[in-house]
Amino acid sequence: MRYKLYYWPGVQGRGEYVRLAFEEAGVSYDEVAVRRGTGPIMKFMKSRTIAHPPFAPPYLKVGALIIGQTANILHYVGARFGLAPKEEGGRLWAHQLQLTITDFIKEAHDTHHPISGNLYFEEQKAAAIRRTADFKKSRAPKFLGYFERVIAQNPARSGLTIGRRVTYPDLSLFQVVEGMRYAFPKAMARLEKKLPLTVALHDRIAKRPRIAAYLASDRRPPFHNHDIFRRYPALDR
Numbered sequence: 100m101r102y103k104l105y106y107w108p109g110v111q112g113r114g115e116y117v118r119l120a121f122e123e124a125g126v127s128y129d130e131v132a133v134r135r136g137t138g139p140i141m142k143f144m145k146s147r148t149i150a151h152p153p154f155a156p157p158y159l160k161v162g163a164l165i166i167g168q169t170a171n172i173l174h175y176v177g178a179r180f181g182l183a184p185k186e187e188g189g190r191l192w193a194h195q196l197q198l199t200i201t202d203f204i205k206e207a208h209d210t211h212h213p214i215s216g217n218l219y220f221e222e223q224k225a226a227a228i229r230r231t232a233d234f235k236k237s238r239a240p241k242f243l244g245y246f247e248r249v250i251a252q253n254p255a256r257s258g259l260t261i262g263r264r265v266t267y268p269d270l271s272l273f274q275v276v277e278g279m280r281y282a283f284p285k286a287m288a289r290l291e292k293k294l295p296l297t298v299a300l301h302d303r304i305a306k307r308p309r310i311a312a313y314l315a316s317d318r319r320p321p322f323h324n325h326d327i328f329r330r331y332p333a334l335d336r
């Protein structure tokens with residue numbers, strides 16, 4: 100198989116944004132850690148010999164290329180799979196949106212790990228409660244409101260983020276809505292009242308035949324609390 104995806108098995112995480120692009124494009128990919136365990140992931144990260152060692156998964160190996168950083172991987176596959184605009188300005192716009200989604204994902208992660216990823220949630224629960232209150236009141240509405248505006252201001256008026264055809268930021272925005280609904284069901288139900296275009300985009304992506312088939316398959320990992328989007332009752336009061 101030409102594309103080898105290195106990501107933690109059984110976890111949606113940041114790997115999911117890459118999986119969705121492959122699934123929508125109908126391009127097969129080898130989930131190396133699902134097949135062989137996490138050893139190969141560690142091997143690349145610890146390598147002292149390869150020229151471009153990735154810092155953290157996900158990363159993609161295509162022939163001699165090893166591409167790290169979720170947004171960078173999507174920049175690469177998006178252009179090849181017809182999931183990005185063809186012209187440079189459009190490709191940069193897609194990349195810019197994906198980098199903003201990257202920022203959002205980090206903030207969503209930091210709701211449950213505001214002090215350090217090396218500490219258990221219970222060791223930073225008080226800080227997590229404060230951080231999450233701010234996230235729900237200020238940061239999530241600011242980011243999600245921004246994407247709502249991006250859809251509204253798309254000159255094509257297609258209900259998508261860019262142009263008339265589905266691009267990888269649309270798939271990633273779908274995953275952001277999925278994650279927010281899982282982690283913060285109460286807060287997200289309130290937020291969604293001001294996000295009609297984002298919700299419509301989510302529903303449209305969910306119905307795309309290849310995405311619908313993927314979501315129903317055992318390739319789609321379930322949500323759980325070893326992931327970026329976690330459901331802690333203490334954080335969604």
Ligand SMILES: N[C@@H](CCC(=O)N[C@@H](CS)C(=O)NCC(=O)O)C(=O)O
Binds near residue numbers: 114157167168169201
């Ligand atoms: N900015 C990177 C972040 C990569 C990242 O943080 N990966 C996580 C898994 S989702 C990880 O394993 N991190 C290990 C670490 O930060 O030490 C991206 O968007 O791909």
